[in-house]
Amino acid sequence: MIKRRKTRKVKIGNVEVGGDAPISVQSMTKTDTKAVDTTLNEIKKLKKAGCEIVRVAVRDKDSIEPLRRIAERSDIPIVADIHFLPRLALDAIDAGSSAIRLNPGNIKRKEDVKAIIKRAKEKKIPIRIGVNSGSLERNSGSTADSMVRSVLDYIKIFEKMSFYDIIISLKSSDVSETVEAYRKMAPLCNYPFHLGITAAGPFLKAAIKSSIGMGTLLQEGIGDTIRVSLTGDSLHEVEIAKEILASLKLRNFGPDIISCPTCGRCEIDLSEIVDNLRERLKEFGLGNKGLPLKIAIMGCVVNGPGEAKDADIGIAGGKGSGVLFRKGKKVKNLKQGEFIDTLIEEIRAHK
Ligand code: SF4
Numbered sequence: 001m002i003k004r005r006k007t008r009k010v011k012i013g014n015v016e017v018g019g020d021a022p023i024s025v026q027s028m029t030k031t032d033t034k035a036v037d038t039t040l041n042e043i044k045k046l047k048k049a050g051c052e053i054v055r056v057a058v059r060d061k062d063s064i065e066p067l068r069r070i071a072e073r074s075d076i077p078i079v080a081d082i083h084f085l086p087r088l089a090l091d092a093i094d095a096g097s098s099a100i101r102l103n104p105g106n107i108k109r110k111e112d113v114k115a116i117i118k119r120a121k122e123k124k125i126p127i128r129i130g131v132n133s134g135s136l137e138r139n140s141g142s143t144a145d146s147m148v149r150s151v152l153d154y155i156k157i158f159e160k161m162s163f164y165d166i167i168i169s170l171k172s173s174d175v176s177e178t179v180e181a182y183r184k185m186a187p188l189c190n191y192p193f194h195l196g197i198t199a200a201g202p203f204l205k206a207a208i209k210s211s212i213g214m215g216t217l218l219q220e221g222i223g224d225t226i227r228v229s230l231t232g233d234s235l236h237e238v239e240i241a242k243e244i245l246a247s248l249k250l251r252n253f254g255p256d257i258i259s260c261p262t263c264g265r266c267e268i269d270l271s272e273i274v275d276n277l278r279e280r281l282k283e284f285g286l287g288n289k290g291l292p293l294k295i296a297i298m299g300c301v302v303n304g305p306g307e308a309k310d311a312d313i314g315i316a317g318g319k320g321s322g323v324l325f326r327k328g329k330k331v332k333n334l335k336q337g338e339f340i341d342t343l344i345e346e347i348r349a350h351k
Pocket of ligand 1 (some may be wrong): 242260261262263264265266298299300301302303304
């Protein structure tokens with residue numbers, strides 16, 4: 001059992017972050033925010049994939065009206081991502097954002113920050129203080145130290161105005177630097193943390209860097225909401241984030257599918273079967289439900305049922321056929337064409 005760091009609870013729209021709230025999954029749209037329908041379409045797909053909070057870029061004043069329309073129609077809370085222009089933060093709050101993200105590296109004037117805090121307080125929305133190592137004033141000490149210092153200086157302005165609906169992130173593209181920054185920040189405040197490795201690269205690299213970085217912190221109980229940042233389809237960000245949380249048993253998004261790596265004994269196309277099952281689960285809306293089920297799909301009967309004896313349901317392949325088993329005990333023989341339908345039926349029976 002992972003013991004989570006104790007934090008305040010903050011609400012982004014209807015999603016609680018911190019305290020005893022489940023660690024939420026975030027993503028960011030990759031469309032131009034001014035393209036309202038395209039952006040809403042991406043948000044819809046992200047939500048279907050399991051995204052719970054979505055951030056959109058607010059680049060200039062022409063993005064404000066589209067942001068308003070997106071915030072009105074989105075089914076999940078919208079966080080407005082603001083850089084450089086304090087005016088945009090005020091307008092984004094007025095446009096109905098459920099939260100805003102400020103970067104202390106590029107919105108620095110105390111008077112500007114105070115005006116934004118005042119407006120957020122009036123509208124009762126939280127602010128994420130999102131430090132990035134790339135837009136940071138370096139102090140002496142490590143980059144992690146500079147990130148922590150930057151957040152601590154910023155927080156002072158918030159606390160002076162009795163504003164505590166704060167979420168903190170300290171992201172670097174370097175895994176160790178990021179881990180060090182969050183670890184150093186953790187004992188210094190009780191605000192919830194948004195975790196992420198920034199600019200983590202394309203799919204595989206981002207998945208690995210995010211899993212190592214966020215996984216290390218989550219295992220230590222640090223982290224309340226997570227975003228995987230990758231170059232590519234935002235749906236992958238959500239899929240990876242969910243896998244990270246599920247792997248650590250911090251969330252349960254659906255049946256846990258375990259499958260063997262296959263070897264010379266395997267006489268079925270296991271990879272295709274697993275892919276098909278994952279697709280069918282999505283189709284039936286079973287991929288996001290908290291079903292505490294372990295499903296094993298193993299390449300052969302030699303080791304299959306034995307290796308997967310912890311599984312609730314499983315199939316061990318043979319030549320164009322397989323054996324259905326429950327808790328490691330054989331139930332019946334199946335033809336390969338019956339695998340997926342049988343598994344879906346079995347999963348539904350557990351709903
Ligand atoms: Fe090989 Fe069978 Fe083990 Fe899969 S379950 S890795 S096919 S021995």
